[in-house]
Amino acid sequence: MIPRSLLAITDFSVQGNHALDRAALLCAEHGASLKLLCVAFPGEPPPDAVCRLAHHALQIEQRHGIRARAVNRTAFTVEDVLTSTRDADLLVWGAAPARGLRSFFMGEPVEAVLRQRQCPVLVVRRPASGPYRSLVVAVDFSEASRDLVALGAALNQQARIELFHAISTANEGKLRYAEVSEQAIKAYRNECLRHARDRMFWLTDSYEARRNRVLSAIGHGNPARQVLVQQQRSGAELVVVGKHPASALSDFFFGSVAQRVLNGGAGDVLVVPHGSHDLARRAAVRGQPSAGQRVVRRLRAGIPDEPAIHRLGATGNGSIR
Template identity: 45%
Template structure:
């Protein structure tokens, strides 16, 4: 998988500049075009001409990473609409975790939640300074039909990174067993069966890495997805977590929250959010790589 166009959003804050740096590193890795876009819900008055500053940053990144960088013109349609327009045809959208929001966004959701709900491409939310390539990537998979495409896409961001496939077993069926007064032995047997089933499906997903040099891990957790992924990220030290995002209406997101948004509140690493209906799921190009060295598995 090779990215061809990356769009990065900035408001020139420190967090947003981290996102620009990560976008530039990925663009250099993939020899991709990098498009920069300015967007701020609350513009900083010290930036009198943000477009001029954006063009300056484009020149700086182009020189530093030896890649084509373009400063996109801001048309004044609102941050979310501008971002979504720029992301059409892109392979990846990169931005920081924007916590502030206006009165209207309290109802429709903040900038980030609106973008996650409507983005035409995967979204990388950067939460750390980008000093080097990712070394460990944690992929939270749900075994949906799009899981294979998500795994191939996310693992292709940095082909030198160690990859860990993770699945959290839903415990709602266990709660039904307990409510039916099933014995402790029956509950333990059910858990063991679910762990074996999840492991077998992770093994099948890992077939996508038969051409990778690095190690591929497989881990099974039990319980709430966002919480279990956060726990495993802290345990493994992964610099990037990737997960599938199922689009829902803004009202459901407001009432229930999405797994992606909850996860962003629990981890301090970067998070890749992959839309389950991503139209560009099929890879545009692949490169031959050596076979995988070995697999490792654990259950938590």
């Protein structure tokens, strides 16, 4: 089962210890190997950082029966981190938030890693007492959303998965500014809701074998805020969100749903950069039934059309950016 190789990043803070525990549990569950890296953003690491990291690796091997080794150098920059991530399928991030002007303008180090490395990053904030039992997956109905669901489900085949989509209300404001009637705006809102429900059916239809534990919900408003509200409402232990490619300047001025979920949430977040779907596809292939198993799926005649305003280029479906 995936992932096969994890890199756990810690600064020996409380959050860093949670990340080590979570990475060890994931490796034990999936038979993956684990590499540990100490970071210092900014400042000096403990004088015995390398020895402490090696001791953690030995403890993890003995406790969980997995392969674990420590990187014998400390990462002081994002480039140092990227050097150690080349063979990793999944990064488990446990460094406390950085402070200062650089992080204000350029974002947190984890955001820089996400921009430069097309690899899923699991940001851990809570203690790891067991496998993830409930997930909220933020979807925008693209093909990438299927990969998000597959990767989230691969973390624990028994987890309850809730697919969530937020319908943005930005277009309604534009319609009101253009003095469109309230009746037309209401009709547009209903059309968006119908489209979202049909697309949610299209997305969940591929998971017929697990329909008893794959739920769905639709919200209205700012996508990032609504995802966090839904996570609190459902009590989900993990939020899975995709991220489109973007520069540091673009993220600073416009932000992204993934960035806002990372900065605004208090729970664990799995961020999957669009373009890093090989890992998710391998998970989906491993999850397919064998040749002797019977597959029963509902068939639908195509994918539902988008509301007209979407086809004209004004996206109002809460796309994850």
